Amino acid sequence: MEIALIGNPNTGKTSLFNNLTGSYEYVGNWSGVTVEKKVGVFKNNIGHLIDLPGVYTLNPLSRDEGVVTSFFLNESVDRLLNILDASQLERNLNLTLQLLEYERPVLIGLNMIDVANKRGIQIDVSKFSSLLGVPVVPVVARSGKGCDKLVDVISTKSVEPAKKNLVYYGKEVEAAIISLSKEIEGKTEQSLRFLAIQYFEGNEQVKNYLHTITDSVTLSKIHSALEAELQNRYNSKSLSNFIYLKRKETIDKIVAEAAVKKSTVVPLSEKIDMIVTNKFLGIPIFLMFMYLLFMLTFDWVGTPLSDALDALLTGPVTGFFESALTTIHASAFIHALIIEGLVAGVGGVLVFVPQIFILFFFISLLEDSGYMARVALVMDRIMESVGLNGKAFIPMIIGFGCNVPGIMAARTIETPKERLLTILLTPLMSCSARLPVYALFVGAFFAGHRALIVLSLYVLGIVVALILAKIFSSTILKSETSLFVIELPPYRMPQFQSLWRSTWDKAKGFIRKAGTFIFAGSVFIWLLSYAGPGGLDVDMDHSFLAMIGGVIAPLLAPIGFGTWQAAASLITGFLAKESIIATMNIIYFVPNDSSLQGLLANYYTPLAAYSFMVFILLYIPCLATTATIYKETGSKKWTVFSVVYALFIAYVLSLIIYQGGKLFGLV
């Protein structure tokens, strides 16, 4: 059995999905968290559950909404599980009525009962169910309350809608529905009434679908005749508005009968909003939040933890491997491979896990609390001035964790040009994989101002993105329309457990990558550094790695780090940014206790170190990001562009910083 979850954005569909299937998909308190179809298996194995992006109607505006409509037209499911936000019934029912017209078995999960109760809304569930003619189960997806009952109902009850044609659209529209149905009868498996109404509403995807099965001229004749008639008789604005109003009548009737609203209490949410979206405090509060994040990650908590982990790895763990290798009489080759390749490479990356955790914890906090949409609101003015809109800031913030989901999140941006622009610029956001490089270099060169220096890099990424947005949007990506309407969800107190889970889920990716990709990469890099034209176990300066790096090194000299070592690590950084650190640990391997940090001072000046960090920040989207850009834009041209412009900007900025710094007497 296949069951699809469908409902308005931010109503808790994914929370319920996770609860019913035991998986962990991305949950967050803003609209547009889920942007693609996800499939899971029910815990008790009764079938597949499909999670979809949230939509307000079946008539899509943005790419993520299009996913739902095309799912509806092209795939078949056995049942629809419609999730409603009980505290926003009127708005949610608009979609429900459309689903009922689709004439597939529907079942309603009435979510957020707790929120509704707090607002003084009481819903008579059995009344509600009989009015709609489908089963309704109250649930609290966050805590799992009512989920068992829901599964029961899904797997047992017949959910054939009891009432057909819940909305009566008036005799003119009904007559037109019949004549349009005649045109397409027998040519499609979908509900004819559903297709007709969607067509009248101006649903582009349905229109295209109908044009493939029947003559478009006849259809548009019916459409315009109906519109003219309504215009004459009722002075209606447009056909779609007329349909909307008819639905609204029905909805108001249902809500009046099934729900009572008692006294209104001012939610805490609005009090918090007075502060965080305050006229003057909005942006400073956001910057404060960022600063706090970096202080915790790089100064107060993260660095001490990483140092402790580092001591553990270089001391006892390496010691353990050493003695184990000696006991089994491993050959010198194996010994070097494990100690100088794997332990140095993989270990060098794992050391940064505490910092990664703190970073992800903060991002999860941002996502779960409801602050995310507020940041978008606060930033809109700035974003508008560079030809983007506030919503584009959400993919960028997510990009701080990892650029790949950031780019995916751009799907919620309605206008194609703004979406493309956001996709192109999100890689400039400093993702968590770049963080180890900063941690290493600020530790070695800027120990006194760790947080400040790192903050400057993140801000630089944002500023460069904004400037480029301005340039691109006034040259190659001119767009006339810009749309910004954003839903601001109520604040929700993040629960520790869900915060922990989403932090873990993100950080897990980092650890997994260290165990697989970086592991294999470390072996490969080490081999390249171990072998050379002169055979095996050559001096590293005569290894293959040095030869490869040496080709590019001269190009890097003007920006402060023209060594083959830097060049080699930058090349591996394209595969995954973490491998920059893994490579450096292998290249600069020191058998004794003196750390990589201390050693770096021989190869970089502080100015060159800063220039290096800026270069790492901007120089190229990693392989996974590049693949995602290609997938999302569907264009080779834009994918190549995203790589080339980044290289160019990185080089120019590093050049300015390094040469400019030298002019001012910095070293």
Next chain:
Amino acid sequence: MFTSFKAGEKGKIVDLSHVNHLVQRRLLDLGITEGTEVCVKCVMPFGGPIMIESCGQCIGIRRKEAVQMEVVKV
């Protein structure tokens, strides 16, 4: 007109027809149409967006779109 509203003031929407087509669609999705009562929650500085509330739902819209909405105070 919304721009003459101060934070906390309530109004009723009379006409949306001059607002950008896509914005109208989105507002409709969120249940805001002619006849809806809304309350201005806060106004961002430097011509930034404004935040309005209707039926317990807060929404951010741009100032230039808000200007085109016809609203009467209630």
